[in-house]
Amino acid sequence: MSTAVISSTSAAAKAPGKLRRPSVPVILALTWLVIAVGGALLADVVAPFDPLKQEILQAMQTPTPEHLLGTDVLGRDVLSRLMHGAGPTLSSVAVAVVAYTGIGLVLGLIAGYSGGWTDRAVVALTSIVIALPVIMVLFVVLSVFRGNTWLAMLVFGVLSSPIMTLLVRSSAIAVRNELFVDAARVSGLSPLYIVFRHVLPRSRGLIIVQGAVFGATALIVESSLSYLGFGTVPPNPSWGNMISEASTVITSVPWLLVPPGAVIALTALSLGVIGDSLRDSVSAGWSTSKLTPSGRRTEAPRVAEAGTGPLLAVRDLSVGYHSAGGIVPIVKDVSFEIGRGETLGLVGESGSGKTTVAFGVLGVIGEGVAVTGGSVVFDGADLVGQSDAVLAQYRGKRIAYIAQEPMVALGPSHRVGDQLREAIELNDGLTGEAAQQRVIELLTLVELRDPAGSARKYLHELSGGMAQRVSIAFALAGRPELLVADEPTTALDVTVQAGILGLLMRLREQTGMSVLIITHDWGVIADVCDRVVVMYKGEIVEQATAERIFAEPQHPYTQALLTSNPHGAQPGQDLPVITGTFTTPSMERAALAGAGTGAAS
Amino acid sequence: MIRLIATRIAVSIPVLFIMTILTFLLASLVPGDAATQILGPDATPERVAQLNAELGLDRPVLEQYLDWLAGIFRGDFGTSLFSGEPVSRLLEQRFWPTFWLATFAALVSAIIGVTFGVVAAVKGGWAARVLDGIGMLGISLPNFWVALLLIVLFAGTLGWLPAVGYTAPEDDFGEFLSRMVLPVTAMSFAGVALIAKQTRESMAEALSRDFMRFLQANGFPRRRLILKYGLRYAAIPVLATISATFVNHIGGTVTLESVFAIPGLGSMVARGTTNHDLANIQGAVLLFTAVILLVNLLTDIVYTLLNPKVRANA
Amino acid sequence: MSEPLLSIEGLEVTYGTGRKAFTAVRGIDLEIGRGETLGVVGESGSGKSTVGRAILGLAAPTAGRIRFDGQDITRLRRSGRRAISADLQVVFQDPRSSLNEAKKVGDILIEPMIANKRLTRAQSIDRAKELLVKVGLGEQAMDRMPGSFSGGQRQRIAIARALMSNPKLVVCDEPVSALDLSVQAQIVNLFRSIQAETGVSYLFIAHDLSIVRLLSERIAVMSAGAIVEQGDAEEVYTKPREAYTRRLLAAEPYPDPAIQRERRKAWDALAAGAPAA
Numbered sequence A: 001m002s003t004a005v006i007s008s009t010s011a012a013a014k015a016p017g018k019l020r021r022p023s024v025p026v027i028l029a030l031t032w033l034v035i036a037v038g039g040a041l042l043a044d045v046v047a048p049f050d051p052l053k054q055e056i057l058q059a060m061q062t063p064t065p066e067h068l069l070g071t072d073v074l075g076r077d078v079l080s081r082l083m084h085g086a087g088p089t090l091s092s093v094a095v096a097v098v099a100y101t102g103i104g105l106v107l108g109l110i111a112g113y114s115g116g117w118t119d120r121a122v123v124a125l126t127s128i129v130i131a132l133p134v135i136m137v138l139f140v141v142l143s144v145f146r147g148n149t150w151l152a153m154l155v156f157g158v159l160s161s162p163i164m165t166l167l168v169r170s171s172a173i174a175v176r177n178e179l180f181v182d183a184a185r186v187s188g189l190s191p192l193y194i195v196f197r198h199v200l201p202r203s204r205g206l207i208i209v210q211g212a213v214f215g216a217t218a219l220i221v222e223s224s225l226s227y228l229g230f231g232t233v234p235p236n237p238s239w240g241n242m243i244s245e246a247s248t249v250i251t252s253v254p255w256l257l258v259p260p261g262a263v264i265a266l267t268a269l270s271l272g273v274i275g276d277s278l279r280d281s282v283s284a285g286w287s288t289s290k291l292t293p294s295g296r297r298t299e300a301p302r303v304a305e306a307g308t309g310p311l312l313a314v315r316d317l318s319v320g321y322h323s324a325g326g327i328v329p330i331v332k333d334v335s336f337e338i339g340r341g342e343t344l345g346l347v348g349e350s351g352s353g354k355t356t357v358a359f360g361v362l363g364v365i366g367e368g369v370a371v372t373g374g375s376v377v378f379d380g381a382d383l384v385g386q387s388d389a390v391l392a393q394y395r396g397k398r399i400a401y402i403a404q405e406p407m408v409a410l411g412p413s414h415r416v417g418d419q420l421r422e423a424i425e426l427n428d429g430l431t432g433e434a435a436q437q438r439v440i441e442l443l444t445l446v447e448l449r450d451p452a453g454s455a456r457k458y459l460h461e462l463s464g465g466m467a468q469r470v471s472i473a474f475a476l477a478g479r480p481e482l483l484v485a486d487e488p489t490t491a492l493d494v495t496v497q498a499g500i501l502g503l504l505m506r507l508r509e510q511t512g513m514s515v516l517i518i519t520h521d522w523g524v525i526a527d528v529c530d531r532v533v534v535m536y537k538g539e540i541v542e543q544a545t546a547e548r549i550f551a552e553p554q555h556p557y558t559q560a561l562l563t564s565n566p567h568g569a570q571p572g573q574d575l576p577v578i579t580g581t582f583t584t585p586s587m588e589r590a591a592l593a594g595a596g597t598g599a600a601s
Numbered sequence B: 001m002i003r004l005i006a007t008r009i010a011v012s013i014p015v016l017f018i019m020t021i022l023t024f025l026l027a028s029l030v031p032g033d034a035a036t037q038i039l040g041p042d043a044t045p046e047r048v049a050q051l052n053a054e055l056g057l058d059r060p061v062l063e064q065y066l067d068w069l070a071g072i073f074r075g076d077f078g079t080s081l082f083s084g085e086p087v088s089r090l091l092e093q094r095f096w097p098t099f100w101l102a103t104f105a106a107l108v109s110a111i112i113g114v115t116f117g118v119v120a121a122v123k124g125g126w127a128a129r130v131l132d133g134i135g136m137l138g139i140s141l142p143n144f145w146v147a148l149l150l151i152v153l154f155a156g157t158l159g160w161l162p163a164v165g166y167t168a169p170e171d172d173f174g175e176f177l178s179r180m181v182l183p184v185t186a187m188s189f190a191g192v193a194l195i196a197k198q199t200r201e202s203m204a205e206a207l208s209r210d211f212m213r214f215l216q217a218n219g220f221p222r223r224r225l226i227l228k229y230g231l232r233y234a235a236i237p238v239l240a241t242i243s244a245t246f247v248n249h250i251g252g253t254v255t256l257e258s259v260f261a262i263p264g265l266g267s268m269v270a271r272g273t274t275n276h277d278l279a280n281i282q283g284a285v286l287l288f289t290a291v292i293l294l295v296n297l298l299t300d301i302v303y304t305l306l307n308p309k310v311r312a313n314a
Numbered sequence C: 001m002s003e004p005l006l007s008i009e010g011l012e013v014t015y016g017t018g019r020k021a022f023t024a025v026r027g028i029d030l031e032i033g034r035g036e037t038l039g040v041v042g043e044s045g046s047g048k049s050t051v052g053r054a055i056l057g058l059a060a061p062t063a064g065r066i067r068f069d070g071q072d073i074t075r076l077r078r079s080g081r082r083a084i085s086a087d088l089q090v091v092f093q094d095p096r097s098s099l100n101e102a103k104k105v106g107d108i109l110i111e112p113m114i115a116n117k118r119l120t121r122a123q124s125i126d127r128a129k130e131l132l133v134k135v136g137l138g139e140q141a142m143d144r145m146p147g148s149f150s151g152g153q154r155q156r157i158a159i160a161r162a163l164m165s166n167p168k169l170v171v172c173d174e175p176v177s178a179l180d181l182s183v184q185a186q187i188v189n190l191f192r193s194i195q196a197e198t199g200v201s202y203l204f205i206a207h208d209l210s211i212v213r214l215l216s217e218r219i220a221v222m223s224a225g226a227i228v229e230q231g232d233a234e235e236v237y238t239k240p241r242e243a244y245t246r247r248l249l250a251a252e253p254y255p256d257p258a259i260q261r262e263r264r265k266a267w268d269a270l271a272a273g274a275p276a277a
């Protein structure tokens, strides 16, 4: 007897996924449910025998052609009893499910959408009901109203409904906070209309899932009750009491346990399978792991000419993600270098592959994505595909990373100071008091006002600007030679941005490290970069020094990107805009190759 | 934190009262039945009325209720209508078998479930799919049926373990353990499935967080990220599921103790329901309710300790 | 005739009650004339959205008065809201969540028209097609789901939805902040051409002065829940009176290395005086 809830935070708020073609298990599950319900409804017609007719001479048979599932202790046909027993069992399960979903739906939607006092009242009520020992209440009910399984299952549905209420409520709250609901309110649509046309459709998947899973639970509970003798009274059959009868002869005919148990299990399983498949389509697939699995390359990287040459040389780096139709390229043949102490800017519009390049350099591309070619040579050593053991000497120690969204970059459940200290222990080899001192030192270095106080805080207690300073301190813990900063200021206010960029420039001066900074803001480029790489559709279209790129942009895409900048524009006039597509190096090569073969033939 | 616990307790008290009222009111809906039950259907009406008077069942419900409630505060839960024993003594005797059963089952479910879930989340692919299958089975198989199959196999066919019965740990610890194996296994089936599933989902979510990538890129080893940061992130929903599993197990004792003939509170409720022995049911149900409330309270405290956001606000 | 389309006096909005009460904005005075654009800038959390939401009836004012088109709309009931909903519309910042993913673009556009019985189904379909063409998406967008559009395209759909009822005022809450530079320019141009054509007024919220300046006749600068400076757009942009506005302006990096080096020096001088964030 269990009340199954798998809480999945991601499932609640997602849009309804397109219903995919049902999979084989789902088809099987549906088929079984149709058979079970059909058998129950038509038991009088299709059952081969009278479920109560005893033939003592033929008692306790294993399956025969006449009695397909054998006969029980009193020689009654098991198949016929299963069919007749289905009715009471399934109908009381249905009662429970209807009560559960009905109450949950109504209360959940009302509480979730209207909020305020209504919400608080509903939540208070549910928190009391949810604390009741439901199964125990059932026994109290049954001890008074003997054999009234329908009532018991109704009570079970009602008392379990808070789970549904809370799920629907949180899904309704998630939807209510979406801007399209605000837009609907601005348009003067009534709350009822919004609930039924906007909120309910978004929660539908969740409701069906939870209803199906609860159905399985209710079935198990119902059969437990009739197993214990509180349901359908013998000689009338129910699935549960058939098991109970079978249990009296388990030593002589264990077979009798199988048919009723299997029927219960199959029905519960079918409900579960249907619920689960819907859950997957509701939560629109699994979130992919951001942890990159260890690489397979185990031979140590060949260190050519360490200490000379550029600090980082990326050669023909290509990255793609796995999809049903093979590997889809995201980044194609990207090559660039960063010298020691140099700051390189990577610009391009959203989706051009900037972040993917950064992840490729760091070797943290995540699950489902693969480096399909090229090399990332850091100080003479190629890092692509290296094992964790090899990369451990680089990550955090020689190459560090700051993310775009500081508020999700650090772990939320540990104090930021503790995490920073861990980074210091890992990357700088300090321990104990020395490490603690270094924490304060680093937080002072990134110009936090109260370093000791900030170290004791959790991430959510920091403002965006403070959090970004902490993550810079994090990146500096291992005294890296290269800092990869992916849009470190995009999520921040301009005033905070100015402070952070200033800090980065001062740190660069102090430590002599190189910086790879990703941005889509030309102002940031002008502010901090020595050289610029422009990306478009996963390829590099132009590289030049910062001075040159502003003065004489070569590629039409760069030119267009620069002119759409609002700074130079005149108020009252239209801004120049990028239109159409631009050729990328790979397109040019393809065109050349096409022309080449054309000429040859 | 203190406020949170106070709120919890504030909710718990009405729940306990609701349970007392519920059990009592429902019972009073069918007056006299107890006497008929005890005396059998052939008893004369006079004899029934006399017994009712002896048992105090002819007084107004409210009066009976208040009497009973007052008794509970004194530790007196009335006497069993059938055996005539004080209910409080029965509760005391029968508490431990149930406690061991539910606790062991929760421990086993938690350990196996969390391990499975973490492995499935980290490995993904087929491991996750196998786990999904096991999980579906775990919640679809009625525990008493599993119990019967286990008895057939391990006690019957193989003869490795005793089929039914209970030995107190202080009497014979080895025997106690061997008699616990089958019930705990049958009971843990669904718990393992639920906990593994929740762990997998929460862990998968933890691994999909951006901070995983940030920490990995800054030199944190994978193993530490999974076992320290991942588990910690997933801990709250997993803990809630473990606590819910324990509560479910308490409900499950009613059937399983009947199957395995364990003299615990669960079988006391089952028998009481059959016999219409309301004093027994009331006592057992109330004790169960109190235990569940206590577990919920403990869960909330651990939850608060784990969740820096709640702790900061409380 | 000389009455402004929208006037706000002494607006105050407090979220929550009791211990959790938080006054997000206070003492706000604003006016927007017909066909005019008022830009509102300020740092995150300064209360820009709250002002917009109070006008739209999505946040309840705790003090002050809002007049729109000759009518007091400070505490309008739903029927009153419904009556003015044709004249007062909104475009939000987040192009992801501002469209219901489960509905076709066509249905998103015509739904309010039909539910409020403003137009017949056929009329609203015609109007929706006309607007989709106007915002540069084309009629065939009617039958597609929002999920299949890019951020910029979704923002165009949201603009089309706002224009369906020929509104007099559109509250634009950071409508271009989430977009790429190139797309941002297109949307800014779209806003401008629509205004030239229909004479609609905008309350244009952004955190970026350089964008607001392009569209607005006047600009209001907000900080910590209050308006610190308000005036002619060019004046605020070129000759800011308040230190806060100057800081805001100095912080925006300029896309030219030589100029930016000077600005950086100026900023460092300013920042030396003020505490770090």
Ligand SMILES: Nc1ncnc2c1ncn2[C@@H]1O[C@H](COP(=O)(O)OP(=O)(O)OP(=O)(O)O)[C@@H](O)[C@H]1O
Pocket (backbone or CB within 6 Å): A321, A330, A348, A349, A350, A351, A352, A353, A354, A355, A356, A357, A368, A369, A520
């Ligand atoms: N795991 C993945 N699966 C499928 N597509 C992906 C995956 N990772 C990235 N992409 C796609 O690759 C493209 C490049 O993404 P990337 O994040 O590198 O762009 P970006 O230049 O950093 O953009 P932004 O400025 O928005 O951050 C995008 O179209 C993105 O949708």
Ligand SMILES: Nc1ncnc2c1ncn2[C@@H]1O[C@H](COP(=O)(O)OP(=O)(O)OP(=O)(O)O)[C@@H](O)[C@H]1O
Pocket (backbone or CB within 6 Å): C015, C016, C022, C024, C042, C043, C044, C045, C046, C047, C048, C049, C050, C051, C207
């Ligand atoms: N529903 C709410 N309940 C409580 N506080 C709120 C609520 N909405 C906003 N706030 C608070 O009110 C203040 C102003 O918020 P508002 O959204 O108006 O700022 P904003 O200027 O639009 O910021 P942003 O640029 O980040 O959008 C913030 O401190 C915010 O935390």
Ligand SMILES: [Mg+2]
Pocket (backbone or CB within 6 Å): A354, A355, A356, A486
């Ligand atoms: Mg990116």
Ligand SMILES: [Mg+2]
Pocket (backbone or CB within 6 Å): C048, C049, C050, C173, C174
């Ligand atoms: Mg805002």
